[in-house]
Amino acid sequence: MPAGLVISAPASGVGKTTLTLALARAWRNRGLNVQCFKSGPDYIDPAFHAAATGRASVNVDSWAMDRGTIAHLVGRGTDADVVLAEGSMGLFDGVAARGVSGTGATADIVEMLGWPVLLVIDPSGQAQTAAAIAAGLRDYRAGVRLAGVVLNRVASPRHEDLVRRALNDAGIAVFGALPRHAEISLPKRHLGLVQAEEQAEIGKLIDEAARFVAEHVDLDAVLRSAASWSPQPAANGMNVTPPGQRIALARDATFSFIYPHMLEAWRAAGAEISIFSPLADEAPDASADVCWLPGGYPELHAGKIAANARFRSGLRAFADTRPVHGECGGYMVLGTALTDADGIRHEMTGLLGLETSFAKRRMHLGYRLAALAAPMPGHQVGARLRGHEFHYSTIVAQPDTPLAVVHDATGAVIAETGSRRGQATGTFFHLIAEDR
Structure with a gap:
């Protein structure tokens, strides 16, 4: 025992x-x-x-x-x-x-x-x-x-x-x-x-x-x-819907913030995960039906991401026909530009209009409850998603259709709504669970 x-x-x-x-x-x-x-x-x-x-x-x-x-x-x-x-x-x-x-x-x-x-x-x-x-x-x-x-x-x-x-x-x-x-x-x-x-x-x-x-x-x-400790059998599991059957997942030193239980839940539900590295200038798997960019440290690698033409063009081609979603750092990379801590502006993939800056850092930290106003991979309009936001970037522009109405843990509405444009979606929060 x-x-x-x-x-x-x-x-x-x-x-x-x-x-x-x-x-x-x-x-x-x-x-x-x-x-x-x-x-x-x-x-x-x-x-x-x-x-x-x-x-x-x-x-x-x-x-x-x-x-x-x-x-x-x-x-x-x-x-x-x-x-x-x-x-x-x-x-x-x-x-x-x-x-x-x-x-x-x-x-x-x-x-x-x-x-x-x-x-x-x-x-x-x-x-x-x-x-x-x-x-x-x-x-x-x-x-x-x-x-x-x-x-x-x-x-x-x-x-x-x-x-x-x-x-x-x-x-x-x-x-x-x-x-x-x-x-x-x-x-x-x-x-x-x-x-x-x-x-x-x-x-x-x-x-x-x-x-x-x-x-x-x-x-x-x-x-x-x-x-x-004698654990009691759980009445239910994660009840998580994977974002697709075959998921192209960005995973390297830039894209590494994703909760392990989410990946396990996707696999348990029958999804396959294909790993690729944007830092190594790799494009998402062409056989995948959805692409997911987790959070991480894009501000530390923005110059390299901006220079990696194969990744950028491959991701844009993927998004022409299939959904692409980014969380926090992944959301920033889906945007138009990212300004690093030294004030240097780097062009990102341009799938969304989001522009962020680390030149004037401001901490964003806390739980988030989002009611989806538009669909995102694995979740339909009206879904209530629970997550957590932690980053130091400032929004310079967020011009696209808001993805969700987002509240903090006190119930206050916050400005980081996420975005949707075409097949691309993004959020500043990292998904933990969906309300049942």
Whole structure:
């Protein structure tokens, strides 16, 4: 029977991902099968989980998914020895308005699954106050159980002793304390961690993290704190309609942000996926009946995309007769032009009139609920789609027919409506699920 545990923290940037990867690899090195999940709309961390465990990881999201979908996705951990769900932001951080089954907070998943929380605390600049924070998180919400704490970035043995004593007085178990260790710091960029597939040394970094954590954390005690878990059969699956029978999917360092559960759902529904690389100047598969451009980092590769004539002409020819859809970065590439952070304007494919700029960066972040005003691949007019938007581009022009009426999680209408022109459609949000 698998043992389940949720890794969370009081805030972002405390070390949840590093600890998750280290525990997963350390237990895998002991011969255990480890399955990871990511709570919330992060499309980067699952690839790191897969690198650490050798098993594909997926997102579970209480704002966008119903309980049946979450149960279906988590059910993939049935044959594992240990199941780790990595939280996002702080333990109780979500949106103000409830979504399908919650607010998107990690605590929602904790309560649904009945797993205890392993809390990562960074006591930098404090001592006993760290215990007050941990105790507050423990007692804040009924149904959320704290297994214990791992301290991260401890300054000295004296600092560790002060924090440990306070936590022990509060009745909170301390499984270990990690001194600062620059060698296991994961590199970052403006949308989060540099992706796992871009890091040639990621395996060595995870191995070093596992060695370091095994040296400073009682792995056996952490494992004993996990809850024995007997997953219940899911009442339903993903209920996802693929955008086509044969999908030409752009996939490379520019186009990499797509939720793993969506690809799995497409394949489970019988669709075939044909991968091509715009960065390598490849055109979409001519035998495909739809083309999908995920998000990613077009702003880092705009010059090359603009120069890749075979990709641009092949995509335009494809769109003459078949649908093409872009999400976020893919949407920007379907547009007329993209201005990079240096103020250089690059011509894009011109299938849509969208023009975007990174010269004056402005963060767009949050859940999105879109009611389609026009069809897009796999979804008809009136469909209600749930997704997440995260980018730093500014709209210079968005002249085409709006694709949808889009609201944020508070219900406010937003300007990023998406677009439709001919066979081409695009959205700034990344699709997570469709309302049933």
